[in-house]
Amino acid sequence: MKELVLNWIKSFYSLGNEATKEELLNNPQYQDHEFLWMIGLLIGMILISILMWYLTRQVLLAIIKTIAQKSKTKLDDLLVEKKFFGSIAYILPLMLMDYLFSIVFFAFPDTLELTIRFNDFLIVLVMLISIRRFLNAVRVVLEDKPYFKDKPIGAYVQTVKLIISIVFIIILLSVITNQSPLFFLTSLGAMTAILLLVFKDTILGFVGSIQISANDMLRIGDWITMEKFGADGDVVEINLTTVKIQNFDKTITTIPTYNFISDSFKNWRGMANSGGRRIKRSLNVKIESIKFADDTLIENLSKVRLLSEFIKQQKKEVEKYNQEHGLTDEYQLNARRPTNVGLFRRYVEYYLKNNSDLNQEMSLMVRQLQPGTKGLPIELYCFSKTKVWAEYEIVMADIFDHLFAVVNRFELELHQEVSGSDIRKAIVSNTEEE
Numbered sequence: 001m002k003e004l005v006l007n008w009i010k011s012f013y014s015l016g017n018e019a020t021k022e023e024l025l026n027n028p029q030y031q032d033h034e035f036l037w038m039i040g041l042l043i044g045m046i047l048i049s050i051l052m053w054y055l056t057r058q059v060l061l062a063i064i065k066t067i068a069q070k071s072k073t074k075l076d077d078l079l080v081e082k083k084f085f086g087s088i089a090y091i092l093p094l095m096l097m098d099y100l101f102s103i104v105f106f107a108f109p110d111t112l113e114l115t116i117r118f119n120d121f122l123i124v125l126v127m128l129i130s131i132r133r134f135l136n137a138v139r140v141v142l143e144d145k146p147y148f149k150d151k152p153i154g155a156y157v158q159t160v161k162l163i164i165s166i167v168f169i170i171i172l173l174s175v176i177t178n179q180s181p182l183f184f185l186t187s188l189g190a191m192t193a194i195l196l197l198v199f200k201d202t203i204l205g206f207v208g209s210i211q212i213s214a215n216d217m218l219r220i221g222d223w224i225t226m227e228k229f230g231a232d233g234d235v236v237e238i239n240l241t242t243v244k245i246q247n248f249d250k251t252i253t254t255i256p257t258y259n260f261i262s263d264s265f266k267n268w269r270g271m272a273n274s275g276g277r278r279i280k281r282s283l284n285v286k287i288e289s290i291k292f293a294d295d296t297l298i299e300n301l302s303k304v305r306l307l308s309e310f311i312k313q314q315k316k317e318v319e320k321y322n323q324e325h326g327l328t329d330e331y332q333l334n335a336r337r338p339t340n341v342g343l344f345r346r347y348v349e350y351y352l353k354n355n356s357d358l359n360q361e362m363s364l365m366v367r368q369l370q371p372g373t374k375g376l377p378i379e380l381y382c383f384s385k386t387k388v389w390a391e392y393e394i395v396m397a398d399i400f401d402h403l404f405a406v407v408n409r410f411e412l413e414l415h416q417e418v419s420g421s422d423i424r425k426a427i428v429s430n431t432e433e434e
Helices: 002-014 018-026 028-032 034-070 075-081 084-088 091-104 109-144 153-177 181-190 192-198 200-214 269-273 295-302 305-324 340-353 389-410 420-433
Strands: 223-226 231-238 242-247 252-256 277-285 365-368 376-384
Touching: 034 075, 034 084, 034 091, 075 084, 075 109, 084 109, 091 109, 109 153, 153 181, 153 200, 153 231, 200 252, 231 252, 277 389, 295 305, 295 340, 295 389, 305 340, 340 365, 340 376, 340 389, 376 389
Parallel strands: none
Antiparallel strands: 223 231, 231 242, 242 252, 277 376, 365 376
C-alpha cells in the first residue's frame, strides 16, 4: 500500500502521460477504494486551498496594506479601500484548485469537466469584480484631479464598466456552457430589439453623456435651473443614466441624463465666470404723477450733488434751444422743459455709476419700458461685483431701498395695487367730507 501511494504521488509530475494514468486506474488496490481515494484527495485539496487563501488574504494583504500606507500615491490606498486586493486574493486559490481538480477527479472525467468548468466560471467572475473595483478607485483619483474636477468622470467610468461587464458576461456564458463566445455574439444580433428595449435608458444616457461632454454643456459644480423638474441648484454628480442636482434647500433632484439633450435648461456658469451678476428690476411710476419740473423742484434738486452739474448743463441747453426756435413763451407746449421722471432717471443712472458694489466695466443703464396698466416701468440694468447669492441680494436690496425712499423727492408716485384698507380710507374720507 505504501509503495502504491509513493508511486501515485510521483505520478503527479506525469499526469499527462496516458500510460501512467492507465496503470493507476487498473491497479486493483486503487479500484477497490476508488471513491475513498477521491474523498481523501478532495479533503486534502480543500485544506490546501484554505491554507493558500489564508496566506494570500491574511499575510499578503497585510503586507500590501502596509506598503500602501507608507507610499505617497493615493491610488494604492484606494485600491485597498475598494477591496481590489481582497478580490485578487481569491484568484490564486482558484487557480490552484483548477490544477488540483485534475488530480482529485482524474478517474471521473465527467465530474472533472463540470468542476473545472465551474471553477473557471468563478475565476472569470472574480476577475470581473476586481476590474470593476479597480475602475472605482481610478474614478476617485481622477475626480480629485483639478483638470477633471468638473468633468463627468462617473459617466465615463460607468460606460467602461458596462462594456467590460458585457464582454465578461459573454465569456462567463461561454465557460459555463462550453460554447464559443462567437455563438453568443451571433445570438445577440437576433436579440437586438429586446436589448434595445431593456437597455433603452442606458443607451440614451450613454448618448446624452457623450453629447454633454463633447459640447461642454454641463459640469460638476455648475448652477443650473430646470423648471420642468423643479431643479434649481448645483450639479453634484453626472452618471451614465442620471444627473444629481442639490437644490438650494438641500433637497436632491435626480434627472435622466438624456433630458439635458432633449429639454432646455439654464446653466449659470457664464454668470459665474463673468465679472458680475446681473440686476434687472423695475420701478413702476404712476403715470399721472409725471409732470414738467417747476422752478421750485429744479432748485431743490440742484442741491443734490449727483444732479447739480447735470441740471446746470441741461438748463443751458434747454434755454439755448428754445431761444433758437422761438419757444420762450411758457404756453408753447413743444418747448423743451425738464420733467420730474427724466430727472429721476438721470439721478438713478448717476447713483448706479457711483455705487462701489457694481461692476462699472459691464453694461449699466436705466431705461423706460412699455407703459401699461401698472404705470411706467423704469428698469435698472446693471451688474453687481459679487456673484455670491446672499451678497448679491443685499446689494440689490440696498439700491432699491434707497430709490423707494427718494422717489417722492422728485414728486413722483409709485404704482401700487388698491387694497381693502385703501378703499376703507376713501370711504371714511368721503363720509367725513359730507
